[in-house]
Amino acid sequence: xxxxxxxxxxxxxxxxxxxxxxxxxxxxxxxxxxxxxxxxxxxxxxxxxxxxxxxxxxxxxxxxxxxxxxxxxxxxxxxxxxxxxxxxxxxxxxxxxxxxxxxxxxxxxxxxxxxxxxxxxxxxxxxxxxxxxxxxxxxxxxxxxxxxxxxxxxxxxxxxxxxxxxxxxxxxxxxxxxxxxxxxxxxxxxxxxxxxxxxxxxxxxxxxxxxxxxxxxxxxxxxxxxxxxxxxxxxxxxxxxxxxxxxxxxxxxxxxxxxxxxxxxxxxxxxxxxxxxxxxxxxxxxxxxxxxxxxxxxxxxxxxxxxxxxxxxxxxxxxxxxxxxxxxxxxxxxxxxxxxxxxxxxxxxxxxxxxxxxxxxxxxxxxxxxxxxxxxxxxxxxxxxxxxxxxxxxxxxxxxxxxxxxxxxxxxxxxxxxxxxxxxxxxxxxxxxxxxxxxxxxxxxxxxxxxxxxxxxxxxxxxxxxxxxxxxxxxxxxxxxxxxxxxxxxxxxxxxxxxxxxxxxxxxxxxxxxxxxxxxxxxxxxxxxxxxxxxxxxxxxxxxxxxxxxxxxxxxxxxxxxxxxxxxxxxxxxxxxxxxxxxxxxxxxxxxxxxxxxxxxxxxxxxxxxxxxxxxxxxxxxxxxxxxxxxxxxxxxxxxxxxxxxxxxxxxxxxxxxxxxxxxxxxxxxxxxxxxxxxxxxxxxxxxxxxxxxxxxxxxxxxxxxxxxxxxxxxxxxxxxxxxxxxxxxxxxxxxxxxxxxxxxxxxxxxxxxxxxxxxxxxxxxxxxxxxxxxxxxxxxxxxxxxxxxxxxxxxxxxxxxxxxxxxxxxxxxxxxxxxxxxxxxxxxxxxxxxxxxxxxxxxxxxxxxx
Amino acid sequence: xxxxxxxxxxxxxxxxxxxxxxxxxxxxxxxxxxxxxxxxxxxxxxxxxxxxxxxxxxxxxxxxxxxxxxxxxxxxxxxxxxxxxxxxxxxxxxxxxxxxxxxxxxxxx
Numbered sequence: 001x002x003x004x005x006x007x008x009x010x011x012x013x014x015x016x017x018x019x020x021x022x023x024x025x026x027x028x029x030x031x032x033x034x035x036x037x038x039x040x041x042x043x044x045x046x047x048x049x050x051x052x053x054x055x056x057x058x059x060x061x062x063x064x065x066x067x068x069x070x071x072x073x074x075x076x077x078x079x080x081x082x083x084x085x086x087x088x089x090x091x092x093x094x095x096x097x098x099x100x101x102x103x104x105x106x107x108x109x110x111x112x113x114x115x116x117x118x119x120x121x122x123x124x125x126x127x128x129x130x131x132x133x134x135x136x137x138x139x140x141x142x143x144x145x146x147x148x149x150x151x152x153x154x155x156x157x158x159x160x161x162x163x164x165x166x167x168x169x170x171x172x173x174x175x176x177x178x179x180x181x182x183x184x185x186x187x188x189x190x191x192x193x194x195x196x197x198x199x200x201x202x203x204x205x206x207x208x209x210x211x212x213x214x215x216x217x218x219x220x221x222x223x224x225x226x227x228x229x230x231x232x233x234x235x236x237x238x239x240x241x242x243x244x245x246x247x248x249x250x251x252x253x254x255x256x257x258x259x260x261x262x263x264x265x266x267x268x269x270x271x272x273x274x275x276x277x278x279x280x281x282x283x284x285x286x287x288x289x290x291x292x293x294x295x296x297x298x299x300x301x302x303x304x305x306x307x308x309x310x311x312x313x314x315x316x317x318x319x320x321x322x323x324x325x326x327x328x329x330x331x332x333x334x335x336x337x338x339x340x341x342x343x344x345x346x347x348x349x350x351x352x353x354x355x356x357x358x359x360x361x362x363x364x365x366x367x368x369x370x371x372x373x374x375x376x377x378x379x380x381x382x383x384x385x386x387x388x389x390x391x392x393x394x395x396x397x398x399x400x401x402x403x404x405x406x407x408x409x410x411x412x413x414x415x416x417x418x419x420x421x422x423x424x425x426x427x428x429x430x431x432x433x434x435x436x437x438x439x440x441x442x443x444x445x446x447x448x449x450x451x452x453x454x455x456x457x458x459x460x461x462x463x464x465x466x467x468x469x470x471x472x473x474x475x476x477x478x479x480x481x482x483x484x485x486x487x488x489x490x491x492x493x494x495x496x497x498x499x500x501x502x503x504x505x506x507x508x509x510x511x512x513x514x515x516x517x518x519x520x521x522x523x524x525x526x527x528x529x530x531x532x533x534x535x536x537x538x539x540x541x542x543x544x545x546x547x548x549x550x551x552x553x554x555x556x557x558x559x560x561x562x563x564x565x566x567x568x569x570x571x572x573x574x575x576x577x578x579x580x581x582x583x584x585x586x587x588x589x590x591x592x593x594x595x596x597x598x599x600x601x602x603x604x605x606x607x608x609x610x611x612x613x614x615x616x617x618x619x620x621x622x623x624x625x626x627x628x629x630x631x632x633x634x635x636x637x638x639x640x641x642x643x644x645x646x647x648x649x650x651x652x653x654x655x656x657x658x659x660x661x662x663x664x665x666x667x668x669x670x671x672x673x674x675x676x677x678x679x680x681x682x683x684x685x686x687x688x689x690x691x692x693x694x695x696x697x698x699x700x701x702x703x704x705x706x707x708x709x710x711x712x713x714x715x716x717x718x719x720x721x722x723x724x725x726x727x728x729x730x731x732x733x734x735x736x737x738x739x740x741x742x743x744x745x746x747x748x749x750x751x752x753x754x755x756x757x758x759x760x761x762x763x764x765x766x767x768x769x770x771x772x773x774x775x776x777x778x779x780x781x782x783x784x785x786x787x788x789x790x791x792x793x794x795x796x797x798x799x800x801x802x803x804x805x806x807x808x809x810x811x812x813x814x815x816x817x818x819x820x821x822x823x824x825x826x827x828x829x830x831x832x833x834x835x836x837x838x839x840x841x842x843x844x845x846x847x848x849x850x851x
Numbered sequence: 852x853x854x855x856x857x858x859x860x861x862x863x864x865x866x867x868x869x870x871x872x873x874x875x876x877x878x879x880x881x882x883x884x885x886x887x888x889x890x891x892x893x894x895x896x897x898x899x900x901x902x903x904x905x906x907x908x909x910x911x912x913x914x915x916x917x918x919x920x921x922x923x924x925x926x927x928x929x930x931x932x933x934x935x936x937x938x939x940x941x942x943x944x945x946x947x948x949x950x951x952x953x954x955x956x957x958x959x960x
Contacts, residue, residue, distance in 0.1 A: 529862050531934065573883035577861065577908050583897045 024059060025121055031055035035089055036255055042276045044251025045244040046086070053078075053085035056093060057155050064156035067113035073100035074110060075157035075165070079128075083151030084215075086247065089254040090261075093118075094126040094148055100161045103131060124260075132161065135168045143181035150178065150219060172330075176315040179223045183309065186216050197298045204250045205262040209298030209305075211250065214243045217305040224312040224321050224330065233307045234300045242297035248276060249294065264294070316348045317341075326355035332363045339371045340382050342408060346399045347389050356399070361406040368407045373502055376412045383503050386412070390472035392462075394449060397442030400476075404434065415495040416476060418483040430566035433482045439564035440475045444468065444556060454572065457579060458559055461552050464814045466695070470509055471553050473500075474516035475560060493518045508637045515550060516557055523558040527581040528574065541581070542588040546634030548810070551589060555582045589631075590810050590821045591774035596630035597703075604633040611638055616645055624648050627703025629808060635698065636710075644708055648672045651706070656738045658731050666695065667720065671709045673738060680806040681796035682737050683709055685744035688790040690730055691717035697792065697811045748790075764817050766847035770836040778807060778823035779831040781840075785847045787818040798846050799824055802839045804831065852947035852959075853921040857912045858884065859932040859940040864910045870927040871914060880913040888941065909940060915947055 031052060038048040057078070064076055079094040081087065097114070099107055111129060118125050128145070139146065149169055154162040190208045193199060197209030205211045217239075221228040230236055252272045253261055264272065273286035278293070280286040313321025313328055319341055321330045327349040329335035335342070342364055349356045377383045390396070403409040410417030419433035429436060447455060448462050462468060477499060481491025496517050500510045522544065530537045545551045558578055563570040598605065600622065608625070609618050624645045625632065636644070647657045647670055657672045671683060680699050687694055692713040700708045720726045736742035764786035771780045783795060792811065799806060799822060808823035826835060859867055864881060871879065885906040916924045925942055933939050950959040 529865065531860060531862050533936070533938070571883055573885060573908050576885070580908075586897065 021117055021120055024063070024117055027055075027059055027062075028121055028123070031059070032089065035251075039089065039248075039251040039255045040275065042248065042252075044089075044255070045248040046240075048251070049087055049247060050085040052089075053082060053087040056082070056087060060095075061156045063114055063117055067110050070099070070110035071104060071106040072102070073158040073161045074098065074107070075100075075159075075161045076114070076155045077157075077162060077165070078151075078153045078155050080126075080148035080151055083148065083153040085153075088247070088250055088260075090124075090259050091254075092124045092126040092260070095128070095155075096149075096152065097127060097129045098157075098161060098165055099129075099131050100158065100164075101131065103129070132164060132168070135165060138171075138174050138177060140177065143178065143185065146174065146178050147182060147185075147219065150222070172315065172318045175223045179220065179312075179315065182216060182219055182223075186213070186305070186309075197302050198295060201263055201265045202294065202298070203263045204246050204253065204294075207298070209295075209300075209302035211243070211246050213301050213305045214239075214246065217301070217308045220305075220308045220312045224315070225323060225328065228308055228312060229304070231311070232304045234304050238300050239304050242300045245293065245297045246301075252276065316352065317344050320345055320348050322348065322352050322354065323357070326357040326360075327352065328357040328360050329363060332359070335360070336363055336367045339367070339375045340378055343376060343382065343386055343389060343412075346403055347385060350389070350393065350395050350399055353395060356402055361402060364408050365406040368411045371411060373412055373414060376408075377503060380504070383505075386503065387469045387473070387505075390469040390476075392441070392445045392448050392468050392472060394445065396445045396472070397438055400438055400441060404438065413476065413480075413499055415480040415499050418495070419480055422482060424482055428565050428569060431564075433479050436564050437476060437479055440478070440557075440560040441472055443560040443563045444472065444475065447556070447560070454575070458556065458575075460814055461582070462556055464812055464819075465549060465552055465556075468556075470513050471516065471557060473505075474513045474520070474553070475557060477513070478517045478520045478557070478561070489518060489521065507639075512550065512553070516553055519544065519554060520557055520561060523554050523578065523581065524562060524574075527558075527577040532577070532581050532584060538581070538584045538588050542585045545585065545589070547631065548586060548589050548812075550634075551582065551585050587774065591771070591780045598625050598628050598630055598633060600626065602630065602633065608633070608638060608641060613642055616642060620649070621645055623704065624702065624706070628700050628708070632700055644670060644672065644710075648706055648708070654739060656735055658734055660727060660731055662720075665714065667692070667713050667715060669709075669711045669713070669734075671707075671711075671734070671738065673707050674705060677805075678797070678800040679707060679738060680709060680809065681793055681800045682744050683711060683734065684793035684796050685748055685790075686730070686734050686737050687711060687713055688793050689733075689744070689747040690719050691715075691789065692719075693789070694792055694811065695813070697809045699806045699809045701805075701807050744793075748793075766844060768840045768843045768847065770831070770840050772830050772836070775823065777830070778825055779836065781820075781822040781824060781843075783818075783820045783822065783843065783847075785818055785820075787813050787816055791818055792820065794846050795820065795822070795843060798842050799839065802826070802835070802842070804839065852915055852950060853918060854945040854947050855914050855916060855921065855924055855928065855942060856945070857928050857932065857940060857942040858886070858888075858909050859912060859928070860934070860938065861908055861910050863932040863934075863940075864912065866931040867912055867928050870931040871924060874920060874923055874927055876914055876916055876920065876924055878914065880911075882911040882913075884909050884911045888938075907938065915950065 034055075035044070035048055035052045038044055060076055075096075075098045077083075077096040077098055079096050081091055082094050087093070097111065115125065115127065152162075152166070152169075189206060189212065193203075193207050195208065197207060199207050203210060217229065217232075229239065232239070234242075249264060249272055250262055252275050253264060253268060256268055256271055269287045269290060270283045273280075273283070273290035276290065278286040278289040280289060311324055313323035313330065315330070316322045316327065319330050319335055319338070321328050327345050329341075329345065345356050345360055345364075377386050389399075400409060403412075404416075404420075410420060416434065416437070419437070422433040424433060431439065444462075447459055448468070450456075450459055465471075474496075477496040478492055479488060480495045481488035481493070484491050493514055496514060497510075500513060505513065522541075526532065526537065526541050532538060542551075545554065555578065559570065559575070562574065602625075605622070605625065609621060612618070612621060621641075625641070633641075643659065647659055651657055651672060651674060653674050655673065659670045661668050669683070669687070671679070673679060680697070684694065684697070693716045694711055694713045696710075696712040698708075698710045700710075702708070715721060720730065723729070733742065733747065737744045737747065764784065766785040767783070769782040771782065774780050781799070785791060785795075796806060796809075804824045804826045805828075806822055806824055810821040812819050824831070831839065857867065861883075868879065868881075871877075885908055887907050912928070914924065921944065925944065928942055951957070952959060
């Protein structure tokens with residue numbers, strides 16, 4: 001019987017006609033008698049049970065016809081063993097009576113007419129009465145019922161209704177849930193038998209190696225990989241034989257005990273051996289032969305189940321399974337019609353560190369041509385998934401190569417297809433353009449996990465970037481223009497722009513990718529062919545790049561690109577030249593770049609004015625950006641700048657204007673004010689008090705003394721996510737603290753231990769270095785310390801306590817290491833040597849925990 | 852014959868090559884080398900960490916020229932590779948006793 005009770009109370013009794021009853025009884029009795037005789041002949045196996053199930057089907061069909069037609073469509077559905085047509089003599093008849101709509105009086109009448117005669121006949125019916133709608137949600141309280149539904153078979157009634165049930169029931173999530181439950185049930189059941197099939201009195205249904213294990217092996221295969229059993233340790237024929245023997249034994253047990261009894265006890269063994277025709281002079285010998293036959297078959301079942309459990313693909317996504325040879329489509333037919341699911345196969349393979357199976361690849365290969373690029377990424381989440389796929393990690397090159405080989409990569413990116421097998425003859429390239437491209441990605445993938453000591457410096461550069469997906473995208477498209485014979489970079493840019501538009505890559509990311517493609521040869525050109533000891537060369541290169549992130553990306557791109565030309569191309573000598581250019585440019589960008597301020601003729605300003613929204617005037621924009629460091633225009637998108645301008649609108653003394661937004665899990669806080677003592681440190685303190693992990697911070701001041709601080713942080717403790725009013729609360733506290741109405745130290749008291757009283761040996765020895773030479777306007781403070789909650793607050797509070805103004809801060813983290821570069825002044829000018837010494841010594845003490 | 856071996860800045864190799872080509876000197880060997888002369892290298896600081904840049908990347912250009920051409924070639928190299936700063940490099944001149952063409956085994960005079 002399935003489930004402890006049916007969903008509905010039994011309707012009132014009302015008898016159908018006695019004649020009908022006696023006819024049915026006779027028919028059932030005749031069927032049972034036939035089965036008894038078969039069993040007695042030792043033939044109560046699969047064939048006999050199937051025949052019996054068919055007889056019972058007929059009986060139910062007759063009952064169905066006689067029960068009259070209810071208002072709603074109804075289907076009589078066999079479940080479990082009866083669904084499989086393995087109906088033993090005293091097995092329960094498990095039924096689902098399914099209605100296509102609400103159960104009303106007419107349906108209740110039907111139920112009475114259908115079920116009561118069955119009860120009168122003394123048939124043990126395990127029945128569920130359900131409305132179709134109840135199957136809309138996955139029911140997790142009764143895994144046995146879901147398992148039985150897997151064997152659902154229409155006996156009588158509306159076929160369309162049955163089909164709708166099947167469609168609703170057979171969902172990937174349901175299958176995954178059933179599989180998990182089944183594996184748990186098998187373990188529990190085996191544990192009850194001490195995990196051994198060698199029982200002296202085995203239960204031929206429940207014991208390890210018995211009938212439930214046969215069903216479990218079949219079900220696991222059916223849910224994961226239908227051909228699994230054919231590849232199992234035992235010949236499929238032997239598995240079938242084993243089942244047949246178990247069924248024949250069970251039939252004898254039912255016949256002998258006169259009930260649903262499945263234990264092959266000592267008393268019944270002798271009789272069973274005799275019925276099944278085991279030879280031997282003595283009963284003991286016949287019993288031994290029966291039992292050794294039983295164990296032999298049970299072992300086949302046990303081994304098969306064990307193998308299936310190990311080899312079955314684990315569902316890892318919609319229609320995706322992980323099996324021993326990789327990721328496969330559980331249902332290749334469905335997969336062929338769902339191109340948007342294909343990228344998921346490669347993602348799953350990367351996550352499981354395996355391949356996509358040949359079978360899945362050939363499915364893709366066969367059908368890829370039918371689809372247009374957009375078909376693979378129709379929804380925003382598909383496009384996001386494609387970008388996620390590009391995260392450099394072990395296996396990325398291998399998976400992209402598989403995608404390329406089966407034609408998928410070229411269908412998603414027809415641009416890339418243009419350079420498939422493309423040969424460009426020059427003195428140095430050793431591979432076709434497509435392979436060169438994929439090798440650049442392999443080089444990046446290797447770099448991020450390399451242990452080679454000489455590569456650690458570049459690996460650290462990669463680790464300091466928030467994400468490398470865009471770099472991989474840029475690498476993938478950097479040479480697509482090589483289908484033409486002339487200069488390829490501009491053509492690559494043109495083609496990449498089309499690809500990026502198709503994928504609806506956000507504007508900033510799009511710009512970054514196109515920038516990298518446009519200038520992908522620039523860094524090697526400068527490093528190898530320009531005098532990099534000339535500060536003007538570095539300055540020009542830094543100006544081209546604009547931000548540290550772009551420098552880092554281009555540096556990694558250059559390295560990966562050169563290394564993919566041929567195994568000999570990237571020499572340690574060239575690496576050194578690239579590294580030196582990187583360091584010089586990095587230092588220029590972080591230390592000297594604050595010197596260059598936005599003037600009226602600044603590059604990029606014209607564009608900012610041209611595209612301005614209606615509500616902003618040219619004067620308002622110029623008034624805001626004038627005097628901000630030049631990097632501001634490169635660091636922020638036009639839209640972000642417009643938002644800042646609006647934020648600064650009508651600001652008065654003592655006022656603070658704030659905005660807080662989130663994109664992709666990263667929060668951006670922009671603060672505009674006119675008053676600045678302790679501003680930076682106060683904001684750091686407030687963010688720390690809410691447990692926020694600050695990723696980046698920019699403190700910028702324009703010519704009018706307007707301060708713009710922009711922070712990016714992650715809500716590690718999910719404060720903003722979990723509390724509906726948190727957003728407002730953070731803004732409110734910031735407003736109070738920054739405007740001086742509240743004290744940040746009070747706020748931090750709750751976190752004193754972690755933030756204020758931070759002690760203990762830091763894992764990274766702190767380094768504080770002040771430099772007055774790098775920049776014309778600022779004293780540069782280079783601080784390296786172990787990253788910790790509140791670190792920025794501690795540093796900036798000390799700086800403020802020394803009466804210094806924070807004019808620009810570059811925050812970055814490399815694993816556990818925080819690297820912060822503060823551009824500071826005191827009363828508008830650089831610090832003198834005594835002031836520097838006092839400040840660095842206080843900072844050193846604070847960071848070492850001695851102050 | 853003279854073997855002229857010059858150590859030049861990496862970014863000057865193309866100019867040296869072009870200058871020699873103008874003298875119809877085409878065969879040359881270019882090698883990536885590292886070293887230092889008077890220009891002792893310097894200390895760079897990257898993200899708070901000092902690192903020493905003691906061996907500087909240079910290019911070595913080797914050509915073999917007829918005695919009559921040697922002075923002209925040396926002048927061409929020096930002119931092309933000069934910036935006037937420390938680190939411009941050196942030119943070494945060696946006499947060549949014999950030379951053989953491997954493909955034919957023929958001795959060149």
